[in-house]
Amino acid sequence: MTITRPIEAPRQSPATSKPPAARQRGRGPRDRRAALGFLAPNLVGFLCFTLIPIGASLVLSFFEWPLLGEAVFTGLANFIELFTSDPVFWQVVGNTFYFVAGYVVLNLIVSLALALWLTSRVRWKGFYRFVFFLPVVSPMVANAVVWRLLYTPDDGLIAWFSTTFTGSPGPNWLGSSEWAMPAVILMSVWAGFGYNMIIFIAGIEGIPRSLYEAGELDGAGWWRRTLNITLPLLTPSLFFATVMTVISSLQVFAQPFILTGGGPGSSTTTLVFYLYQKGFQAYEMGYASAIAWSLFVLIMFITIIQFRSQKKWVHYS
Template sequence: MSTSTEVRIRPSSIQRAKKERRAALAFLGPNALGFLAFTLIPFGGSLILSFFNWPLVGSPEFAGFANWKRLFFEDAQFWPIVGNTLYFASVYVIGNLIVSLGLALWISSNVKFKGFFRFAFFLPVVAPMVANAVVWRLLLAPEEGLFASVFKMLTGSTGPNWLGDTRWAMPAVILMSIWQGFGYNMIIFCAGIGSIPQQIYEAAKIDGASWLQRTVRVTLPLLTPSIFFATIMTIISSLQTFAQPFILTGGGPGNSTTTLVFYLYQRGFQGYEMGYAASIAWSLFALILVVTFIQYRGQDRWVNYQ
């Protein structure tokens, strides 16, 4: 009896599994085709293009490693621009994490109107980057901007030329970027803090731990997975920054705020050197890959997943 039952059930279960696989493929198919057409093929095509000279109009000419040789050994602008990118990324990541973590700790305490503050601080993230940059360009105007007016009221002078001085242009871009982007990490940290069991805090209070001790010894160690994720994502996004220097300074004064993505844009879509722009893109990809790999290799030393 049991053998005949198994024989009757097995074909129907196999057919059901086949139908489920076909349904899964039907749902995944369009996305897989889109990924292949708009991500994977262009990804490989850009690598091939880096070995060609192509002025966008006309036929590409094979150049071998000429673009790479020019990029690393002959282009006097490339390495200073790499330095600009690393400068922006390092200061922006540190500032973003400090501001977002501090506000998350504050909002997660016994503060009123938590929902309003979350909304207000997250609002710049969902606002268009171009609109944010245009507003900050007006705020940082050398004579009539808000910053100049505040400086004039306090000191009698309009202060530095924030966007026209090589010493202040990059800090101004970083300041605007932190204001625009800290809300995303703040929400991540708020969610991480909210997931910490309250019993741990209650036990720490019974042991006589102060708020600062609870923060340092309980909250921050248990929040390290969220901090790790936020750090990785913030580093990757900071190394790809484009809109802020493009709108605020146009990469200037000189090349003081030109980043790798902005330099790629200049070479590819202003200079029509698509092969050379592709080599810049792959150098940026290698930089992001190395930084991310180092972060992942070092996470065991400080990230607590328990």
């Protein structure tokens, strides 16, 4: 007869005797403190340079403060004057929407067209992507200075081309109230289309190749595949690019500041440029803060409309 001995459970060392949940609870506070320690520099910077200035600007919008004098509480007087009696504000709003409409449409068309071209069977596509994206990483001030030289009426490169091929030097791009804003828009499109182009290229390359192969088997040509496969599946990228481009274009400043100085007259003065004029040239800091918060509400309102409308045309599957 054989005697069987009960199998003893392996002894656990004191370090591993606690269940996993207990060990996780023991490490929790230390992990949280470590995470807060790593995040602290960024949080302090965000608090000091973003949240506090935003709150201060909101408070300042209810004061009349000439920067060098004493701040006087005026309540909603800055906003009332801005919307009812400022002779320039609504023209500035119109200029801003003019720029947004022209810039956003042209930017999306150019970037999408180049993305479709660069995702086809074209040689040197990596080089072309680098060249087209280069203006995005170049300083905007440098880009604007170069384009200001190109727009010179008599001896600029654009005037030379126009004289060579048409016999006329063309319009006075930066000196005419009719052509100044189109000139700013063209320069801005050249400087910014590369960002959306890269987004669209990534979106197109993420579409499964099997869908295009199935379309080819069904006899669909390039246009049919683009309209029925590429564009519907690219709508999330189009939505993201549209939202970000609208937000950035509503805050345009460097281009009109360098190219035209807001002129001729006020034909290229945008909201941010007008804010700069009131705050740092006229030293009306309370009034400038009211302009800033009006712009913030405008951007938030347009962004909410865009997000609510995405259900009608954006396809995530």
